[in-house]
Amino acid sequence: MEDDFGAFMEKFELKLSSTIRSTLPLQGLTFAVKDIFDMEGFVTGFGNPDWARTHAPAKLTSFAVLAILNAGATCLGRTIMDEMAFSVNGKNKHYGTPTNPCVPDRVPGGSSSGSAVAVAAKIVDFSLGTDTGGSIRVPAAYCGIFGFRPSHGIVSTENIIPMAQSFDTVGWFARDIHTLTSIGDVLLQLPLEKNKQPTSILIPRDIFQMCNSSRDQMYQIMNASVEIIYGTQMIDNENLEGYICNKVPNIQKFYNKLQGKEETLQFLKVLEHVSRLLQRIEIKNNHEEWIKTTNPDFGPGIKERVASVLNEDFNDIDICYAIRAELRAALSNLLGENGILAIPTVYGPPPKLDMAASELNNFRARAFSLLPIAGLTGFCQISIPLGMHKNEPVSISLLAKHGSDKFLLNVAQELYATLTEQARTAWNSNQ
Numbered sequence: 001m002e003d004d005f006g007a008f009m010e011k012f013e014l015k016l017s018s019t020i021r022s023t024l025p026l027q028g029l030t031f032a033v034k035d036i037f038d039m040e041g042f043v044t045g046f047g048n049p050d051w052a053r054t055h056a057p058a059k060l061t062s063f064a065v066l067a068i069l070n071a072g073a074t075c076l077g078r079t080i081m082d083e084m085a086f087s088v089n090g091k092n093k094h095y096g097t098p099t100n101p102c103v104p105d106r107v108p109g110g111s112s113s114g115s116a117v118a119v120a121a122k123i124v125d126f127s128l129g130t131d132t133g134g135s136i137r138v139p140a141a142y143c144g145i146f147g148f149r150p151s152h153g154i155v156s157t158e159n160i161i162p163m164a165q166s167f168d169t170v171g172w173f174a175r176d177i178h179t180l181t182s183i184g185d186v187l188l189q190l191p192l193e194k195n196k197q198p199t200s201i202l203i204p205r206d207i208f209q210m211c212n213s214s215r216d217q218m219y220q221i222m223n224a225s226v227e228i229i230y231g232t233q234m235i236d237n238e239n240l241e242g243y244i245c246n247k248v249p250n251i252q253k254f255y256n257k258l259q260g261k262e263e264t265l266q267f268l269k270v271l272e273h274v275s276r277l278l279q280r281i282e283i284k285n286n287h288e289e290w291i292k293t294t295n296p297d298f299g300p301g302i303k304e305r306v307a308s309v310l311n312e313d314f315n316d317i318d319i320c321y322a323i324r325a326e327l328r329a330a331l332s333n334l335l336g337e338n339g340i341l342a343i344p345t346v347y348g349p350p351p352k353l354d355m356a357a358s359e360l361n362n363f364r365a366r367a368f369s370l371l372p373i374a375g376l377t378g379f380c381q382i383s384i385p386l387g388m389h390k391n392e393p394v395s396i397s398l399l400a401k402h403g404s405d406k407f408l409l410n411v412a413q414e415l416y417a418t419l420t421e422q423a424r425t426a427w428n429s430n431q
Contacts, residue, residue, distance in 0.1 A: 005099040005121045007114040009035050009045060011077035016069045024072030025186060029179070032079045032118040032127040034111075037062045038159040039078070046161050047083040047111070049094050050296035062159040064128055064170045064187055071186045076124055079114025083302045084287065085130060085163045087111055088138040088367060089351075089360065093299025097353070102144040102393050106350040109139030112171070116143045119173040126174040126183055132163045133279060134371035136171030137397065140383040142350035144393035146180045147173050148409070151402045152378035155187050164282035167275075167375050177416050180382075181409045188405050196407050199338040201226050204240040207370070210265050211344045216394045217426040221386065222342050224426075225418040241267045247330035250322045264347075268369040271327070274320040275372035280309045281317060300357065328377045332401050340411055341399040343370055345383040349392035373399065380405040382412050386423040394423070 004011065035045045038058035045052035061069075069075065080095045082088075090113030091097045098117040100108040108117050112129025116139035119127050129136050131149040140147025148171055155170040162168055170187070174180040203226070208219035226235050244267045245251060254270045264272075288310060290296075298306055335341060347366040355363065374381040379399045386394045396419070400408040 004123055005101055005117050006096050007079050007098045007117040007121065007123065008032070008077045009080055009095065009114070013074060013076060014039075014069070015072075015074040024070075025182060026068060027072035029073045029125040030076050031068060031073050032077050032115055032124045033065055033075060034115045034127070034129045035078045035081050036085060036130055036161050037065050037128060038161075039065055042078065044161055045078075047081040047085065047092060047095070048296055048298070050294055051084075051290075054290070054294055058159065060159050063156040064160075067186055068128065068183070073125075079112075079118055079127065081114060081129075082111035082135075083298055084283075084306070085111040085132060085135055085161075086283075086302050086305055088134050088364060089301070090116075090139060090142070091299070091301075093302075094297075100143055100350065102142070102388070103350060103391070106352050107142065109142035109350060111135040112139050112173075116140060116145060116147070116173050119143070119175055120145050122175070126172055126179050129171050129173065130157075130160060130163075131169050131171040132167045133275065133375060134368065136169075136173070137345050137371060137374075137381060137383045138367065140173055140385070141345040141395040142393060144385045144388065144395070145173050145175050146177060146385060147171060147383040148180055148184065149374055149381045150184075150188060150405050151380040154190065154380075154403070154405060162282075162286050164279040164286075166282060167279055177384075177409075177413050181413060184406060184409050190403065190406050192406060196338060196410070198230065198234065198340045198411055199336055200236050201230065201234050201340045201342060202236045202238065202240075202335070203342045205237045206239040206241050206265060207343050210268075211347055211370075216386075216389045217423075217430075218344055218386070218394065218396055221419060221422045221426055222396060224422045225415055228418050228422075229415055241265050243334060244327070244330060247333075248323060248326040250319055250326055253319050254316075254323075264366060264369040268372075270323070271372040271376060272365070272368050274323050275375050276368075277312070277314060277317060277320050278324065278376075280312055281314050284309050284312065301361075324376045331373070331377050331379070335401050337401075338404075338407065339400070340408070341373075341379075343373065343397050343399070345395040345397040346370065370397075378402045380408050382408055384412060384416060384419060386420060387427075389423070389427050
């Protein structure tokens with residue numbers, strides 16, 4: 001339907017009756033749910049009609065959906081997603097591509113495309129999605145809204161269709177930082193950290209230069225904002241590549257294998273490769289039997305990736321596990337107890353809907369280069385919209401160590417107004 005921007009699989013109204021609804025934390029708010037969450041009585045479709053056809057209605061509702069309903073919010077429907085959550089583009093051959101309200105001629109990002117669009121189009125106040133390889137962070141950035149990927153394992157993924165369990169997280173979208181934080185208060189089973197201040201904020205020069213952030217001045221905006229709120233002593237502009245290569249010795253085993261002409265920093269190329277292999281072995285273990293038994297109809301891009309997973313040899317998987325462990329330790333030590341890492345959320349603006357398949361694959365590879373940092377470490381990450389520049393959405397991300405989710409949300413709240421003010425100032429001065 002045109003009025004819902006193509007975001008929904010099905011629309012309905014669902015809320016839990018309560019005699020004390022006025023006291024509930026999310027009372028009066030509406031939300032939507034990605035078609036990967038089990039909801040009692042509904043068939044969880046996983047973005048593919050053959051999956052829906054071969055699965056019965058769910059008997060239980062996932063923790064996240066139930067917690068949000070119990071907090072007083074009203075669900076307005078289930079949203080479209082990329083098939084098997086196996087893309088960051090947001091396109092779906094079977095159900096259509098939700099329209100990006102921010103830039104209608106560009107993809108909305110996936111796999112939580114419908115959930116992001118429902119929020120960006122102001123149909124709901126917030127929405128639930130999942131993030132394995134980037135499925136909250138990418139559509140949040142592409143649709144110009146907030147997206148939060150919590151620390152791995154902090155929010156239960158029980159009664160959610162698994163993609164790759166050691167990466168899968170429940171995430172959420174909102175148009176404002178207050179609502180985003182309110183969802184965190186309900187879903188994050190963590191103590192309050194209201195008065196904790198960051199000890200350092202790493203804004204790595206090489207990462208921002210790789211992303212050519214001079215076009216939108218993200219590096220300058222981030223540095224200026226931290227200086228205003230916390231002071232220059234808080235800023236660390238150390239290049240990340242040298243540190244990672246020194247502290248993650250097994251990364252060298254892939255350096256020569258992955259030489260190419262891409263613009264991505266070499267260590268990020270390795271992390272993307274490691275992340276992809278680790279996810280794929282879990283995807284294969286989870287879904288190979290169903291795929292071979294059902295022979296489902298997959299759309300372009302998904303079909304090829306699924307075939308590649310089934311044929312992967314996984315010879316280097318032990319090295320991948322070693323790199324993940326080393327990276328977690330290295331970045332945990334770098335950030336310390338209360339450190340923050342700032343990076344661009346995505347490599348660049350969202351690709352156009354009519355972009356050629358080969359070009360889109362190259363774009364996808366570059367887009368993935370920044371996403372494995374949180375995925376491999378299990379760190380929490382928030383994507384913060386900075387507004388529109390040159391008719392394209394711009395976002396920046398903050399990351400904190402595992403379990404520091406509420407601390408990260410508080411830092412984002414402290415920085416947000418200054419970040420957007422500095423973005424406006426920088427962009428207006430260059431017009």
